[in-house]
Amino acid sequence: MSRPLLEVADIFRAFGTAWRRANAGHVSLGQLKVMSAIENCRTAALGGHVERCEDCARTRIAYNSCRNRHCPKCQGAAAKQWLAEREAELLPVPYYHVVFTLPAAIADIAYQNKAVIYDILFKASAETLTTIAADRKHLGARIGVTSVLHTWGSALTHHPHVHIIVPGGGIALDGKRWVSCRPGFFLPVRVLSRLFRRLFLEKLVAAHQAGRLQFFGHHGHLTDSNAFASFMAPLRQIEWVVYAKRPFGGPQAVLAYLSRYTHRVAISNSRLIALDNNGVTFKWKNYRLEGRERFKRMTLDTHEFIRRFLIHVLPRGFHRIRHYGLFASGSRSENIARARELLAMPAPENKPADVGAASENEPPTLPHLCPCCGGRMIIIETFKRGSAPRYRPSTPTAAIRIDTS
Numbered sequence: 001m002s003r004p005l006l007e008v009a010d011i012f013r014a015f016g017t018a019w020r021r022a023n024a025g026h027v028s029l030g031q032l033k034v035m036s037a038i039e040n041c042r043t044a045a046l047g048g049h050v051e052r053c054e055d056c057a058r059t060r061i062a063y064n065s066c067r068n069r070h071c072p073k074c075q076g077a078a079a080k081q082w083l084a085e086r087e088a089e090l091l092p093v094p095y096y097h098v099v100f101t102l103p104a105a106i107a108d109i110a111y112q113n114k115a116v117i118y119d120i121l122f123k124a125s126a127e128t129l130t131t132i133a134a135d136r137k138h139l140g141a142r143i144g145v146t147s148v149l150h151t152w153g154s155a156l157t158h159h160p161h162v163h164i165i166v167p168g169g170g171i172a173l174d175g176k177r178w179v180s181c182r183p184g185f186f187l188p189v190r191v192l193s194r195l196f197r198r199l200f201l202e203k204l205v206a207a208h209q210a211g212r213l214q215f216f217g218h219h220g221h222l223t224d225s226n227a228f229a230s231f232m233a234p235l236r237q238i239e240w241v242v243y244a245k246r247p248f249g250g251p252q253a254v255l256a257y258l259s260r261y262t263h264r265v266a267i268s269n270s271r272l273i274a275l276d277n278n279g280v281t282f283k284w285k286n287y288r289l290e291g292r293e294r295f296k297r298m299t300l301d302t303h304e305f306i307r308r309f310l311i312h313v314l315p316r317g318f319h320r321i322r323h324y325g326l327f328a329s330g331s332r333s334e335n336i337a338r339a340r341e342l343l344a345m346p347a348p349e350n351k352p353a354d355v356g357a358a359s360e361n362e363p364p365t366l367p368h369l370c371p372c373c374g375g376r377m378i379i380i381e382t383f384k385r386g387s388a389p390r391y392r393p394s395t396p397t398a399a400i401r402i403d404t405s
Helices: 008-022 029-040 076-087 104-110 114-134 189-209 217-223 225-236 251-261 302-310 329-342
Strands: 048-053 059-063 095-101 144-152 158-167 169-172 178-180 242-245 272-276 279-285 295-300 321-325 365-369 376-383
Touching (some): 008 272, 076 251, 095 251, 104 158, 104 225, 114 144, 114 189, 114 321, 144 329, 158 251, 189 225, 189 242, 295 302
Antiparallel strands (some): 279 295
């Protein structure tokens, strides 16, 4: 894949130093680490290797990636591995996409309390689905939930919400049969919205009473319990947004969706258009509009672009993909096996192990082929951070094959 004409790394390298200087004392260590990782990604600063084609002898240098989960260039491999693990767990039933979104007032205080409020968002949304699904008036079954946190809107604003994928059915409460939801309908959105609101606010109040929330600036007064109660009052009256989409076309459609959402970052390099004296221009979608009118361009001052990108840096160790119900980590394998049994679905075949690993006497091979001739690429040298390789890139040469048979 060719390199985009403009990358987030280019913006950070050109303006990151000035931005850090201008915002000294107001940037977290996590944000600084993300900037450094993206700036150094796939450069000599991280080391790398030299690879050569066994056929045409083309040689090229490949620098190591930073593997930071916020880097636009480093999500492909992680997404591929995660999807391969999930593929074996898919069930032959319709899947639904449900989105739980926080009101703007909650999103505003969430920025100062990311770990606590994002965690409440995960738990309240999952508990909402599993509680309503277990109710015999609706489904009367235990369901599986896969949740993915996104904190951004298309214009890089702070817009916390979770995308949830859930099978259209579950294991009956007695564990003896599979219960399917009505065709084309999962659970009533209005009921989900009301319960989500109640559960979230209960957990938020508990966090405030436990002293787990912090407030700064114009929100500083919310440390007072009376002020916080006044802040919460209107949130109990408004409708909270829960959106349920039609079922996917099949398991492969679910995987295609997950590949777009699970390891996405705030903005991809492909959305960047220009970097000039006016700032950073990028593509975005206005979801309040329909059709072609939805697709827009926006130009932000460079420092504002960097600020918006960095507000989506997650707390260290925070998991942005979580599983609940039947898919909870402790019992996922057993629950999926039971669901397969109830659905009369054969167990998945064990895939053969990778055969690309090199023996002790052979150079390690790479999963990609030579872009010139399609030959096998091998690693002929590795070099450490900040070091220069001994071999230099070369152009392809005519391959001479000698038949020794």
